[in-house]
Amino acid sequence: MPAKLKLTARFLLIAATLVCVVGMVGPFKGVEKNFVPADKAAHFIAFYGLTVLMMMAFPKSRRLEITLAAIGLGAAVEVAQFFTHRGFSFSDLSADVVGAFAVWVPMWLQSVRSPPVVERRRRASDRAVEPAPERSRTA
Template sequence: MVLSSKILARFLLVLAAAVCAVGMITPSLQGVEKNFVPADKAAHFVAFYGLTALMMAAFPKNRRLEITLAAVLLGGSIEIAQMFTHRGVSLGDLSADAVGAFAVWVPMWLQSLRSPPVVERRRRASDAVKEAA
């Protein structure tokens, strides 16, 4: 049985989100990310870059900007949850989360500016077929 890429992406997304949430909320795990990434903000960037990319792969039919904003909201939710677990709340961490999420979205948005929307491409193809006939 072959798993579809969408199902695999959804599985990896749930796994990655759980690891990130536990790592970012649990007080005893504070600073563990320094074993992988030397700077706290870089760890937030990498985590949310990966989460956003997985979200886009898991839900390819959803709008990319909405997925990116959902990732930023997730980062905000984690910062709020940290208030209740006696960890420091940081706008810098939230900013790093947002930059990581938008680092996935911006190149896709720029590419969409280069190529016409699907409807326009279909109309052009239809016009080309009519002209050939």
């Protein structure tokens, strides 16, 4: 991935994270209804987008760890909402989890479906250097 794209993804990740955290914890309760009619859909979209940006910003990190980090952020936001008297909601956290895993699951299925690049290269090199069949020596 080009360095410029990675840097752009990191900048967008910081901006999106700030917008999400301020929107979910700040005094703007219900502002997401101006964009998305359902609160759970807003959580799903937010954490789907954050997970995609995290994977683009850190392409060499493990995808499952990135997904779990996004879920951790969702849990932290819900705990922060509890302390700001907005209330902890398991259904909001569930929407966050589903949004994050909606990014990871197709990638995981693809990795299960096809062997990793290193394995494909090894198999290709093994085929290229097949040993010649042994000839019987009769004198």
